[in-house]
Amino acid sequence: MRCGWPISKTNRRIIVSRDMDDCPFRAQDAIPQIAPTHRFQWEEAQQCYVILYPEGMVKLNGSAAEILKLCNGEMSVAELIRDLKAQFPDADVAADVVRFLQVANENGWICAKRSS
Amino acid sequence: MAGSAQNARPKPLWLLAELTYKCPLQCPYCSNPADFAKYKDELSTEDWLRVLRQARAMGATQLGLSGGEPLARRDLETLIAEARRLGFYTNLITSGVGMDEARVRAFREAGLDHIQLSFQAATLELNDYIAGTNAFQHKKEMAHAVKKHGFPMVLCFVLYRENEDQIEHMLELAIRLEADYVELATTQYYGWAFLNRDRLMPTRAQIEQGERIAHAYQEKMKGKMKIYYVVPDYYEQRPKACMNGWGSIFLTITPDGTALPCHAARQLSGLLFPNVRDHSIEWIWNDSPDFNRFRGFEWMKAPCRSCPERFKDFGGCRCQAYMLTGDAANADPVCSLSPQHGLIEKALESAREANRSEKPLIFRNPKNSKPFVEKKRPLART
Numbered sequence: 001m002r003c004g005w006p007i008s009k010t011n012r013r014i015i016v017s018r019d020m021d022d023c024p025f026r027a028q029d030a031i032p033q034i035a036p037t038h039r040f041q042w043e044e045a046q047q048c049y050v051i052l053y054p055e056g057m058v059k060l061n062g063s064a065a066e067i068l069k070l071c072n073g074e075m076s077v078a079e080l081i082r083d084l085k086a087q088f089p090d091a092d093v094a095a096d097v098v099r100f101l102q103v104a105n106e107n108g109w110i111c112a113k114r115s116s
Numbered sequence: 117m118a119g120s121a122q123n124a125r126p127k128p129l130w131l132l133a134e135l136t137y138k139c140p141l142q143c144p145y146c147s148n149p150a151d152f153a154k155y156k157d158e159l160s161t162e163d164w165l166r167v168l169r170q171a172r173a174m175g176a177t178q179l180g181l182s183g184g185e186p187l188a189r190r191d192l193e194t195l196i197a198e199a200r201r202l203g204f205y206t207n208l209i210t211s212g213v214g215m216d217e218a219r220v221r222a223f224r225e226a227g228l229d230h231i232q233l234s235f236q237a238a239t240l241e242l243n244d245y246i247a248g249t250n251a252f253q254h255k256k257e258m259a260h261a262v263k264k265h266g267f268p269m270v271l272c273f274v275l276y277r278e279n280e281d282q283i284e285h286m287l288e289l290a291i292r293l294e295a296d297y298v299e300l301a302t303t304q305y306y307g308w309a310f311l312n313r314d315r316l317m318p319t320r321a322q323i324e325q326g327e328r329i330a331h332a333y334q335e336k337m338k339g340k341m342k343i344y345y346v347v348p349d350y351y352e353q354r355p356k357a358c359m360n361g362w363g364s365i366f367l368t369i370t371p372d373g374t375a376l377p378c379h380a381a382r383q384l385s386g387l388l389f390p391n392v393r394d395h396s397i398e399w400i401w402n403d404s405p406d407f408n409r410f411r412g413f414e415w416m417k418a419p420c421r422s423c424p425e426r427f428k429d430f431g432g433c434r435c436q437a438y439m440l441t442g443d444a445a446n447a448d449p450v451c452s453l454s455p456q457h458g459l460i461e462k463a464l465e466s467a468r469e470a471n472r473s474e475k476p477l478i479f480r481n482p483k484n485s486k487p488f489v490e491k492k493r494p495l496a497r498t
Contacts, residue, residue, distance in 0.1 A: 036266070036268070037230070037268035037296060039205055039229065041203060043175065043177065044175075045127060045173070045174060045175030046127070046175055050177065052177055052178070052205035052229075053205070053230075053268075054205075054207060054229075054230040054232070054268055054270055054296075054297060055178060055180070055207055055230075055232075055270075056178070057129065057177050057178060057205075108342070
């Protein structure tokens, strides 16, 4: 049943995007977590963190990885910003975090944990 | 993005394990080699476990478990468990035939990450005709089981002339089955699909209509279901960046242990691909002559050699160049800059003719494979 060509054998077109306005992480009390279809892990051979999902991979830069480490389904956006500010006092953490969470959400890497 | 030692050696990030050529289905668009019946000596569980460990150590992250029908391997659960333990993202690429709910649960327990389930069409009649067996109802049941056990699910519909007009039906079916991703993939012409090209090739009007419908659903399903629509390269002016370049990220291991830079490469004449029974993945990937044969840009002929687009498309697909022009080092004739681009025009013309003459489909099964094993029929037409 070899029918679905893996991503690189095809000239696949990806057109789906999500609206920026829909981003749930504009709310400071939203709790981001890695989407259940995705996995976030350290890759020894590549010396970087990656996001893995069905038939795909994204390599992450250092700051993206630092933010995703905290997207553990336990911390709110506000707590996450506070934590990172303590680690990186010189950076404009709040703006970076909000911008990155938006991108991560659009790409489907993270989702909001439903408050129970 | 980080991790960018740009000049570092390429890594086999994508490992495609074709566990077996056995398959209960007979799809005439299968990309397995036409002479698959000659490869009977399948790798053992131990062999596969060694391949997984070696490839993972070299940086492989994605593992595709495919075939044939991978469910035909009884050690599938064992392989999944080890792959997951090693840190692979494990993808099961299946027809669903050979699965039941207990097995879906077992895959979950073994740590499988994702299931890609194929359909041959959106209607029972056409699905089961193309599959060569009654499978449609079972596939729907399996889709429910896959979702019930919490897997992300990709539904894969291979498109060909007879089902290309069912795209709307396919997408509605996918919505009902709660697919996370839908792949509408027009047949690529390798293996059995190449033999049946005249019958499978959709018309340009069908493709344009299909694209319109796919786009409308992409809008409608935004944020809920991802939809990929793959256009056949015969209708393009530039070739696909096949496998992201030869020996660049992709490694296929066939059921008998032959290592290939792409699952269609086995047919390329003059190359004797190495086997994992004789060599380590490290040697195969880094040092074997065949994996280096079309790496980089040195091997290219005109017009690719001096083309500014060679860094983007790597000259297209080596297998397509070989199948259509007889020389794997030629430019992929899909490219309008190729001096042999006329072959593509001819293929499209031939498909239009066949549309009228109703040439029979050759179904993928051991019986139909035999003439190719005995070399009574050529594998490529040049």
